[in-house]
Amino acid sequence: MVELGKKVMAGDVRSASRLIRNIEDNLPGAKQEIRKIFPYTGKAHVVGLTGPPGAGKSTLTDELIRCFRRKGKTVGVLAVDPSSPFTGGAILGDRIRMQRHAEDPGVFVRSLATRGTMGGLSKAAGDAIHVMDAMGKDIVMVETVGIGQQEVEIIHHAHTVLVVLVPGMGDEIQAIKAGVMEIGDIFVINKAHREGAGKLFKEITAMLDMGPREPGAWRPPIVMVESVAEPHEFERCVDELSDKIEAHYQYLVNTNQLGDRQRRRSLAEINAAVRDAILETVLRRLVADGELDRMVEKALNKESDPYTLAEQVAERYLGGSKASMPVAE
Amino acid sequence: MSERKIRVMVAKPGLDGHDRGARVLARCFRDAGFEVIYTGCHQTPEQCASAAIQEDVDMLGLSCLSGAHRYLFPQVAKLLKEQGADDIVLVGGGIIPDQDFQPLYDAGFKAIFTPGTPLDTIVDWIKTNVKPRS
Known part of the structure; x- marks a missing residue:
């Protein structure tokens, strides 16, 4: 795993396929390898x-x-x-x-x-x-x-x-x-x-x-x-x-439109990565401490609603006011 | 939240065009939750080996019903080994006489499945013996 990025740069097919797979499987360490090759893309x-x-x-x-x-x-x-x-x-x-x-x-x-x-x-x-x-x-x-x-x-x-x-x-x-x-x-x-x-x-x-x-x-x-x-x-x-x-x-x-296309791509990638980084972290915690189940119960019993619940989550994990919580949009 | 998925390839080396069995297996592996790459009929051993490496599969299943397995199967094993990919689990299937099992095992095949084998038997064997590599 350690040297995958390097082998990819050298054109090694198997390492490339393996790295793609590690990304597909969301393996820890895969993102690190992408970081290494990214400057050369x-x-x-x-x-x-x-x-x-x-x-x-x-x-x-x-x-x-x-x-x-x-x-x-x-x-x-x-x-x-x-x-x-x-x-x-x-x-x-x-x-x-x-x-x-x-x-x-x-x-x-x-x-x-x-x-x-x-x-x-x-x-x-x-x-x-x-x-x-x-x-x-x-x-x-x-x-x-x-x-x-x-x-x-x-x-x-x-x-x-x-x-x-x-x-x-x-x-x-x-x-x-x-x-x-x-x-x-x-x-x-x-x-x-x-x-x-x-x-x-x-x-x-x-x-x-x-x-x-x-x-x-x-x-x-x-x-x-x-x-x-x-x-x-x-x-x-x-x-x-x-x-x-x-x-x-x-x-x-x-x-000079190639740059526009690259920009469009970078924007989409960053969007996805940010959503991943925040959403995944929060969801994992919600599942781990049983909060997600409790939220589902509250919505089922009409004690609360999905929007209120989401706002409470955003407040708890991201802190600050609603204005500073793009994730809750 | 990582999830390792089993990736397998089903390939038909040689001139044999009887692919019903291979297709049934591909479908059955899909239903078992594997990702299955199917490469179709009439493949050279070189094509089978190279595709397995490009796809980074955990297992390569070769099917042959024409009697050429004694040449084609070990040839694929040899090519994988030459390219440092002999950690891909090899299994064979088709019309394979009992006396040919041992030479194929010797060539590196881990299992041979012949007509009449229940699909569940094959899937269970894979789940037990094929682990996604990291």
């Missing part, structure tokens, strides 16, 4: 892929690995799949699509289970990105769990977000709804041989046309990707997609 281009289950995110990721490897870049992949709400178990099957790269030392694929986290990622995803970044991967691709309309956590971690859609999933109103449709830096219409691909293209175009856009600002391209059953066409489309991904990164760099 921030070099990788983080690319997020999100979209509904079965849209083809893993297959696209696999093909994008090929593109980036051909350009001489090293690649890390974090593939998130859901945990069972009943048993906590999970089947992590994304890497089935990527196994042709298993023997390539320039590619590191790590599966993550959501472990109850909402938003499309797992709680450990942010730190797992840091680990792959510190290893020296040029590109870190993050494949979210199959999502619905509002799982947008990926925007807090990726520089470039790909929203992967397939034809036939709804009418034009779906395209102008808030949430996932707002977060794409690039839209991918996958399985474009299917009926409705043209219609979807028009809907996304119309949606983008409606949005306010400064002159010179990035307009999310829409990339049609043909079926994998037509390998040559498929490869050509994904080549085009990989160019667009790099163009977006270049755009962020050229317009």
